[in-house]
Amino acid sequence: MPKIQGPAAILLAALLWSTGGLFIKWIPLPALAVAGGRAAVTTVFYLAILRPNLRRARVSTALAYAGMILTFVGANKLTTAASAVLLQYTGTAWVLIAGYRFFGEKVTKIDIFAVLGCLGGMALCLLDDTRGITWQGNALGAISGAFFAVAVLLMRRDAQAGSESAQASVALGNLFAALLGLSLAGGDLVHGLSWHAGAGLLWLGLMQMGAAYLLFLRGLRTVTASTASLLSLLEPAVSPIWVWLGTGERPGLATLSGGALMLGSLALRALVQR
Secondary structure, X not given: OOOXXXXXXXXXXXXXXXXXXXXXXXXXXXXXXXXXXXXHHHHHHHHHHOOOOHHHOOHHHHHHHXXXXXXXXXXHHHOOHXXXXXXXXXXXXXXXXXXXXXXXXXXXXXXXXXXHHXXXXXXXXXXXXXXXXXXXXXXXXXXXXXXXXXXXXXXXXXXOOOHHHHHHHHHHHHHHHHHXXXXXXXXXXXXXXXXXXXXXXXXXXXXXXXXXXXXXXXXXXXXXXXXXXXXXXXXXXXXXXXXXXXXOOOOOHHHHHHHHHHHHHHHHHHHHHO
């Protein structure tokens, strides 16, 4: 791993994450085959590089993480990449609400503004009727956001017991996703695997998930959480652009409006926190 520090590491991680929508659509395989194959590659990467002690993992955290990545891949296959990534980011609103409810964290006026902005943006994304968008895909995107919130909250709990527990839970979550995806769609992966699909899965597993996670952890050593959250907004902002350049897919006006409302609210919150 090159010696990249601070904000540059966070931005590069977000840039790698943003390629997920393009490669998920680019790989000519069903959603479960893509999700299972990517998770299998990421699991091997984590076990080889991080070498977490899986006995320290929390099963609840791992299940929430697995649910998040499985539903996100499914949403990308059924709706636009913009809708999928924006709906997942609505999990930030649920984290703010649940953080107050379960962790006693203080909620400020700007937090309430961000929550309302995220929920308003989610409503616009769900109402989009652009060609190519299905209600099933938008529903999966919203569910992915809920799983995202649960995973973040549980990882926050795990972090109180030490970073090793959180890393082990993420590795186990990828293992769960790999086992579920491949058990249900392993045949599709075997019969449909080509250099095209194989290269895409390697990129998703090694770079879009594996390397990005290491870069994000490195950046957090010197960057505050609010700054990291602001820099991470590069992912939902850039992801639809990659997909548009690679496939010609264009999100609808409602999705673009909802995305602008969500990203603007979250960016303003991060700036105020700084």
